[in-house]
Amino acid sequence: MTDITVDEIKSRVDRHWDAIVELLSRKVALAAVSAKGITGDHMRKSAEFVAEELRGLGVDTKVVQSTNPDGTPGAYEVVGSRIVDENAPTILLYAHHDVQPVPDASVWKTEPFTATVEADRLYGRGAADDGGGIAIHAGSLLALGEDLGVNVKVFFEGEEEMGSPSFIPFITAHREAFESDVIIVADSGNWSDRIPSLTTSLRGNTTVDVTVRVLGHPVHSGQFGGPVLDANTVAAMLISSMYDDDGSLKVPGLKSQEPVGGLQRDIDEETLRRDAAILPSWRLTGSDSLASRLWTKPSVSVIGFDAHPVEGSFNVLADSATFRLSLRTAPSQRPEEAQQALAAFLKKSAPFGAVVEVKPLENGMGWAMDPDSEAVQDAQKAMQEAFGVEPINKGEGGSIPFIPELQKLFPQAQVLVTGPEDPQSNAHSPNESISLYGLRRNVVAEALLMNALAR
Known part of the structure; x- marks a missing residue:
């Protein structure tokens, strides 16, 4: 010095x-x-x-x-x-x-x-x-x-x-x-x-592509809709199955931890709402401190979804749907471990016997x-x-x-x-x-x- x-x-x-x-x-x-x-x-x-x-x-x-x-x-x-x-x-x-x-x-x-x-x-x-x-x-x-x-x-x-x-x-x-x-x-x-x-x-990060299949090929929604749900709806049901009633992830094997070094001050909710342009009607999801929810607890986002656009849509039941999930992991959890836990949960939770395929993508610790x-x-x-x-x-x-x-x-x-x-x-x-x-x-x-x- x-x-x-x-x-x-x-x-x-x-x-x-x-x-x-x-x-x-x-x-x-x-x-x-x-x-x-x-x-x-x-x-x-x-x-x-x-x-x-x-x-x-x-x-x-x-x-x-x-x-x-x-x-x-x-x-x-x-x-x-x-x-x-x-x-x-x-x-x-x-x-x-x-x-x-x-x-x-x-x-x-x-x-x-x-x-x-x-x-x-x-x-x-x-x-x-x-x-x-x-x-x-x-x-x-x-x-x-x-x-x-x-x-x-x-x-x-x-x-x-x-x-x-x-x-x-x-x-x-x-x-x-x-x-x-x-x-x-x-x-x-x-x-x-x-x-x-x-x-x-x-937080770490891991990404997967998920494909949901319900039919061998697309069919007419008027002729077959009812006993068969379209793949987009089933995919939405599969996505929602990852969460409990307050919006917390309930996927077994995904780890959480407390803020590193202790929580000196929690994030102000009003500031968070302003900075993220959150709608006034939105009730924040999850539990525990806002800091832990943003920094050290896992979160999943749907960052891509392959579906027919609204423009030009017609009365057909989609046979399959593919979406991409980005999972932010707790700082200490190996992303490969979290990826495997997420894939196992999605396959186990397939609604109504739909076929679910999970393609693992990149990981970051x-x-x-x-x-x-x-x-x-x-x-x-x-x-x-x-x-x-x-x-x-x-x-x-x-x-x-x-x-x-x-x-x-x-x-x-x-x-x-x-x-x-x-x-x-x-x-x-x-x-x-x-x-x-x-x-x-x-x-x-x-x-x-x-x-x-x-x-």
Whole structure:
């Protein structure tokens, strides 16, 4: 740890603030939509932009194109390091430089790929997810300057929004680039733009395709409807059988757990309803704390359903129906185990003797932090000093599968999940934005954290 004070770090961030916002604005303008092709020239330019910015901060960076598991060219990744002392701790800074697409720009109130500041928020696709993470890392390095007391390695990924298919092969091929004592993943968010958070847990995810068959072929609904139900109706009955009367899952073998590190504050129902645009008439489903329902208890969503569209429909009983289920698992449950439990339940619960086939798809493990680790204590103190309020730890209902993979490959490393988002950020949605108040303090917090980790 160097002698640099909290007030000095805050002062340095203030002095460099315009440069930090400018970096983020230029990143938004690159429109690095990986869904348009991870090997595209726009993705290469995005990676080169990030690498060049880091070089200006003393980080020896390069752009490396990954290779997919099938041997085809993969994403453009940014890797690099700044070694200040071989005996000092090494911190790996992670963010991703790819962003979500913009399916309909007309529903945005600003131009999606033009950074626009309104009422202390900067709007633009990728402003929060994860341009904000890049800005936090760059800003903290800028603030520390020559007072940096830790070795820094960086990995800025180019395909996170596409599921990171080449992530593990890339790590395996460049293991030395990831060896570290602490890994800071800046791809999550805070309780609010005024209250900081460490992300304590992430749910896992598993997906299955389910096909329900009731007939050998479609038949006339007037001639055979009554003793035979159409496959769409039977599929709906099968889906509903997963839930009890209050909307809680009742699938045997699906595990739940309490919020990691204890529940410091439950999620406010009014805020949840506003943020999710929940209809006033809707009664929230499930039981126990809202936090546990969103962070550590399993949930199932129907994310796809193959059925004849209403336009052009006619009086026929559908012989089969296929739907896709996404199951969010408790952080500690193996997704393969949950997938098998879900498949067994669906097959056992087939209504009226319908034939149910379950096709297993991808799995992603959840993650839980160690609330007692030294790095966690340092991070919480840094957040309090930066924001002026006690941090409130929070879980995430979503999944970031590479985090448990990183933890498995580097078990000695302490993993911290931070990030630039807040409940109003609208990541993956129209009008994505980042709080400039929160961003400034997140930069200060990470600089303070790296200063503390230098010991």
